Amino acid sequence: xSAERETTxxxxxxxxxxxxxxxxxxxxxxxxxxxxxxxxxxIDDFKERYIYDVVKIDFNYLAIQNIVATVWxxxxxxxxxxxxxxxxxxxxxxxxYLLLGQFPLTILGLWYWLIPFIFPDTPGDxxxxxxxxxxxxxxxxxxxxxxxxARSGFGSTITPEPLERSRLIATANFMSHFVEDxxxxxxxxxxxxxxxxxxxxxxxxxxxxxxxSFAVIGxxxxxxxxxxxxxRVAQTTISKLQRAVMGSVNSIILKGIGYVQGATxxxxxxxxxxxxxxxxxxxxxxxxxxxxxxxxxxPITAENRERMYAELRERRSTVADKMKKATTExxxxxxxxSQFINK
Numbered sequence: 070x071s072a073e074r075e076t077t078x079x080x081x082x083x084x085x086x087x088x089x090x091x092x093x094x095x096x097x098x099x100x101x102x103x104x105x106x107x108x109x110x111x112i113d114d115f116k117e118r119y120i121y122d123v124v125k126i127d128f129n130y131l132a133i134q135n136i137v138a139t140v141w142x143x144x145x146x147x148x149x150x151x152x153x154x155x156x157x158x159x160x161x162x163x164x165x166y167l168l169l170g171q172f173p174l175t176i177l178g179l180w181y182w183l184i185p186f187i188f189p190d191t192p193g194d195x196x197x198x199x200x201x202x203x204x205x206x207x208x209x210x211x212x213x214x215x216x217x218x219a220r221s222g223f224g225s226t227i228t229p230e231p232l233e234r235s236r237l238i239a240t241a242n243f244m245s246h247f248v249e250d251x252x253x254x255x256x257x258x259x260x261x262x263x264x265x266x267x268x269x270x271x272x273x274x275x276x277x278x279x280x281x282s283f284a285v286i287g288x289x290x291x292x293x294x295x296x297x298x299x300x301r302v303a304q305t306t307i308s309k310l311q312r313a314v315m316g317s318v319n320s321i322i323l324k325g326i327g328y329v330q331g332a333t334x335x336x337x338x339x340x341x342x343x344x345x346x347x348x349x350x351x352x353x354x355x356x357x358x359x360x361x362x363x364x365x366x367x368p369i370t371a372e373n374r375e376r377m378y379a380e381l382r383e384r385r386s387t388v389a390d391k392m393k394k395a396t397t398e399x400x401x402x403x404x405x406x407s408q409f410i411n412k
Contacts, residue, residue, distance in 0.1 A: 092228040093237055100297035101227070104167075105241040107290040109249030110283045112256045112276070121328070123272050124184050126202055127193035128324035134203050142210055149214050153222065161299065163223035168295040170216035175288040177205050177212075182280030185273035227298060252283060322348065 093101075120126050126134075156162050180187075188198040228234050256279050262268040263275060326344040329337060337345070391404050 093233060097227075097298050098237060098240060100294045101237055102241045102244045103290040104294035106245040106248055107287040109245060110252055110286055112252060112279050112283065114253050115256065115260065115276070118260075119182075119276050120202075121323070123276060124188075124198070124202065125191075125193045126199055128321065128328075130194065130199045130203075132321045132324075134199070134206060137203075138206055138210055141207060142214070145211055145214050146218075149211070150218055153215070153218050160295075161223075161226070163219040163226065164295055164298065166215045166219035167223065167291060170212045170219065171288055171291040173212040174209060174216070175284050177209050178284035179281050181205055181209075182277045182284075186277070223298075252279070 120131070153162065153166060156165065158165055184198065184202060187201070188195060191198050227237065256275075259268065259270075259275065260272075263270050263272060322344070327338055327341045328345070329341075388404065392401075395401050395404060
């Protein structure tokens with residue numbers, strides 16, 4: 070009985086030591102916070118206004134582009150998820166895609182905000198301008214899929230300790246909360262002043278200045294994040310599958326309601342204003358209900374659930390048995406390291 074109690078106490082002590090161990094240091098935490106903050110350093114809320122009134126892509130062309138992009142987004146989720154899942158490198162499974170995906174996004178981001186200077190004073194149906202915008206949109210969507218899958222997967226591999234992972238996520242959300250809306254608010258104020266002729270500044274230069282600056286800052290944060298962090302837990306990929314169809318038909322609707330591209334704020338017809346108000350209030354409520362459709366296709370059957378639970382129980386039982394037999398700090402560290410991804 071004494072030996073049994075001693076074994077039980079040893080296992081309890083070992084479990085406590087492993088639970089209290091910190092895997093993520095201060096520098097890595099800072100990198101995680103900066104990378105999370107970088108996702109909010111943009112003026113994406115004004116992209117539609119930029120395309121409609123500054124770049125001026127014809128609504129019919131935009132409708133075609135949105136439909137193709139939506140179909141491509143749905144298709145590429147599957148095979149990109151497989152590619153990421155099968156990746157094995159000395160830098161881990163997810164980290165390489167955070168870097169390789171971010172740099173194309175940065176380069177394209179620079180060109181995206183320079184379209185008015187590449188194709189100055191061209192009509193909305195100017196084909197080379199639309200082809201250029203269309204190609205960048207498809208490439209950007211592909212890079213975004215890689216980075217979004219990698220980012221969601223990496224969050225669960227940075228540490229094997231759930232409490233530490235929760236602390237890391239909470240810290241990132243808390244710190245980024247103070248700056249996530251600042252770019253949009255500053256840009257929104259300056260944008261309103263410009264379109265109301267309070268400031269003599271051209272819109273193409275305003276969008277280019279903010280867009281390019283945030284793209285470069287985001288790339289710098291991502292590079293620091295890649296060089297600082299590491300993966301520690303093997304993890305399967307969780308694919309995303311949800312895309313609102315409303316984005317594909319939005320351009321057709323704007324064309325139908327008589328939206329005039331490049332018109333000064335407040336000068337649209339009353340009919341157009343009413344429909345713009347409806348598009349921003351009631352209609353999204355209706356189309357948002359479509360988000361439940363993909364959930365009917367998730368492969369979470371009773372058989373799959375039982376299999377996943379059985380595998381989880383087996384892994385936990387194996388680790389528990391090892392912990393009962395461990396008697397030294399080295400053995401405890403070896404058990405922890407066995408949960409890591411080998412580099």
